[in-house]
Amino acid sequence: MDAQVVVVGLGTSGSMALWQLARRGISVLGVEQFGIGHARGSYTGDSRLFRSTVHEGTRYVPLLQRARELWRELEAETGRHLYDECGALQIGPAGSGSLKNSLECAEKYDLPYELLDADALRARYPQHRVADDDAAVLDLRAGSLYPEASVLAAVEAATSHGASVVTNTEVLDFDEEGGRLKLITSDEPITCDKVVVATGSWTMRLRPDLRGYLHVLPFALTWFMPRHPEMFTPDRFPVFIRDSDGVHLYGTPTHDSYSVKVACDPQWSAIADPDEIPAFERNELRKVGEWAARYLPDLNPEPVRHSMHHDLCAPGDFPIIDIDEDSGMLLLTAFSGRGFKFAPVYGELAADMITGERNDLYDPGFALAQHAR
Ligand SMILES: Cc1cc2nc3c(=O)[nH]c(=O)nc-3n(C[C@H](O)[C@H](O)[C@H](O)COP(=O)(O)OP(=O)(O)OC[C@H]3O[C@@H](n4cnc5c(N)ncnc54)[C@H](O)[C@@H]3O)c2cc1C
Numbered sequence: 001m002d003a004q005v006v007v008v009g010l011g012t013s014g015s016m017a018l019w020q021l022a023r024r025g026i027s028v029l030g031v032e033q034f035g036i037g038h039a040r041g042s043y044t045g046d047s048r049l050f051r052s053t054v055h056e057g058t059r060y061v062p063l064l065q066r067a068r069e070l071w072r073e074l075e076a077e078t079g080r081h082l083y084d085e086c087g088a089l090q091i092g093p094a095g096s097g098s099l100k101n102s103l104e105c106a107e108k109y110d111l112p113y114e115l116l117d118a119d120a121l122r123a124r125y126p127q128h129r130v131a132d133d134d135a136a137v138l139d140l141r142a143g144s145l146y147p148e149a150s151v152l153a154a155v156e157a158a159t160s161h162g163a164s165v166v167t168n169t170e171v172l173d174f175d176e177e178g179g180r181l182k183l184i185t186s187d188e189p190i191t192c193d194k195v196v197v198a199t200g201s202w203t204m205r206l207r208p209d210l211r212g213y214l215h216v217l218p219f220a221l222t223w224f225m226p227r228h229p230e231m232f233t234p235d236r237f238p239v240f241i242r243d244s245d246g247v248h249l250y251g252t253p254t255h256d257s258y259s260v261k262v263a264c265d266p267q268w269s270a271i272a273d274p275d276e277i278p279a280f281e282r283n284e285l286r287k288v289g290e291w292a293a294r295y296l297p298d299l300n301p302e303p304v305r306h307s308m309h310h311d312l313c314a315p316g317d318f319p320i321i322d323i324d325e326d327s328g329m330l331l332l333t334a335f336s337g338r339g340f341k342f343a344p345v346y347g348e349l350a351a352d353m354i355t356g357e358r359n360d361l362y363d364p365g366f367a368l369a370q371h372a373r
Contacts, residue, residue, distance in 0.1 A: 003029035003164065005354055006183060006192040008171045008206075011041035012147070012340055013332045014198030015154035016347025019074070021196075022161035024351060029192070030163060031185065033170040033202075036155045040274070042200050042311045043147040045221045047252040047261055048340035049239045051088045052141040053105035053113060055098035056317070056338070061109045063345050063361050068141065070344030071150075077160070078153040081146070086234035086253060088142030091121070091128065091242035094135035098243060102137040112140040127231050129295050131244065144239050144252045147340055154347070166190075171199075171206065174327065181328065194354055198332045201274040201310045207331075213371050214320075214334050215270035218277050219309045222288050223259040224299040231298060232260045247291050259304050262292040266337070274310045311337045318365040321349050330354060331368060 007018045010032035021028040034040060052068065054060050071083050090102045094117070106113040116136045121128060130136075159165060166187070173184040174195070183190040199206060201216045226232050234253040237260075241250045251262035268278055289301035314320065314334040319342075323330050332350045339346065345361065352359040364370065 001029065001166070001188060001190040003027050003190065003192045005194045005196065006031060006190055007196040007198060008183070009197070009199040009202070010036055010155055010165065011151060011198065011200050012043045012343045013335070013346050013350070014196065015151045015158070016343045017196050017198055017332055017350040018158040018163050019154040019161070020347040020351035021354060022158040022163035024355060026355065028158070028163045029190065030155065030158065030165045031169055031171055031183070031190065032165070032167045035167050036165070037148050037152040041151070042309060042335070043151055043340060045147070045261070045307060045309060046255055048145040048147045049088060049241070049250060049252065050083065050143055050145050050341040051139050052111050053090070053102040053137060053139040055090060055101045055241070057101055058105050058108050059363060061105050061111070063342055065109070066348070066361055067342050067345040070348065071145065074150070074153055074157060074344060077157045080149055080153040082150045082153060083143060083145050084234040084253070085141070085143040087238035088139040089125065089136045089238050089240040089242070090139065091130065091134060091136040091240060092244070093133050096243065099135060099137055102139065106137065106139065114138040114140070125237070127237055127296055127298055128240070128242070129297050134244070138238065142239065144234060145340060150343070173206070174329070194328070194330065196330045196332055196350055196354065200333060201312045203312055203333050205273070214312055214314055216272065216274060216310050217266050217270055217313045217337065218268040219266050219311060219337060220280055220284070221261060221263045221307050221309060222285070222292070222303040223261050223305040224289070224292050224301070225258055225304045226254070226260055226298045227300070228298055229254055229257050242295065244295055247295070249291060249295060260296070260299060262296060262299065264288050264291060271310070277308045277310055280306050280308055311335060311339070313337060314371055316365065316371070318363070318370065319346065320368055320371055321346060321353070321362070321366040322368040323353060324368055334371070
């Protein structure tokens, strides 16, 4: 097999890079070790939060604004519903750092938002139990993304622009042949001029040299049954992130009319490989259930569903989007538990790097050298 560009890994970022490259008329082939939209990627679990005002800081806002445009373009190209713009509540003690950062994003970029005090929160969002000194920033350019459908949509859009896709084929190694790259796979070899490596948590199997500064982190998701499911639909219940008494919770509205996703931050240490994901222990499940029902009292504290996931993380939380000078490969990876909302714009940055186009949204923090430092 032969292509101008090969994208290895068709999960979150690889599917988007494939779409963006194919859109530019590049001869591109995507290779995925499983099937498209498989259940083992970092994108699984029904929903992902999209926010324009992020507590991580204002430098992400222009990327998110472009990502939002691209999410809408992907919906229009494929006719799939991928994003509910139901808003996002950032709840925490009034004046706390995360609220201040969200407000700074909104004000600096003139984004639509509302600031709610505890009384306003109780009146509008009785689903949340809040303390008297709590407040919230309601980001109106935010909502819930559908991740499995998004990966499938991006691959569908890519193939409609002429991309080829090979599934159930693992890339095992890279070689050079006649000045071109040769990919050794579990099936026949593939030759190409350029490679995008978008292999997520599996990256260190191909690039063990990155083990020194990247790590795979387990993440857990939990869903709870509300007494009144009608109070948790996207039109009444924005996605949320909240910090209360040292407890960090986030969640999305109901998408199945009986369960609401409420999850907490990772509690587990790094693992060497996605195959080593730990079990969700009973005491951990109970703890998350107690927190969920404490801060969202309509929820039954026993999780109706739970699952363990993984993501490749970098210490500074910046992804790697860069061409590795030694191997010539473009690395598109290490999204540190927050990459989904950015996925189409990261795919666009990767496509621009491959074609040598300048993209002013590129952040120097994405450079490999920054991570190696
Ligand atoms: C539980 C959880 C909740 C999250 N919540 C949010 C959120 O609310 N908002 C947000 O923005 N982000 C969120 N994130 C982060 C986001 O989902 C991830 O950062 C993102 O999905 C990572 O994408 P990726 O492309 O790196 O990996 P993946 O999507 O896993 O894609 C990697 C792909 O490469 C394939 N592959 C690997 N090795 C090979 C090989 N050798 N040959 C062929 N194919 C290969 C894999 O099979 C896979 O399909 C969350 C993450 C988790 C785990």
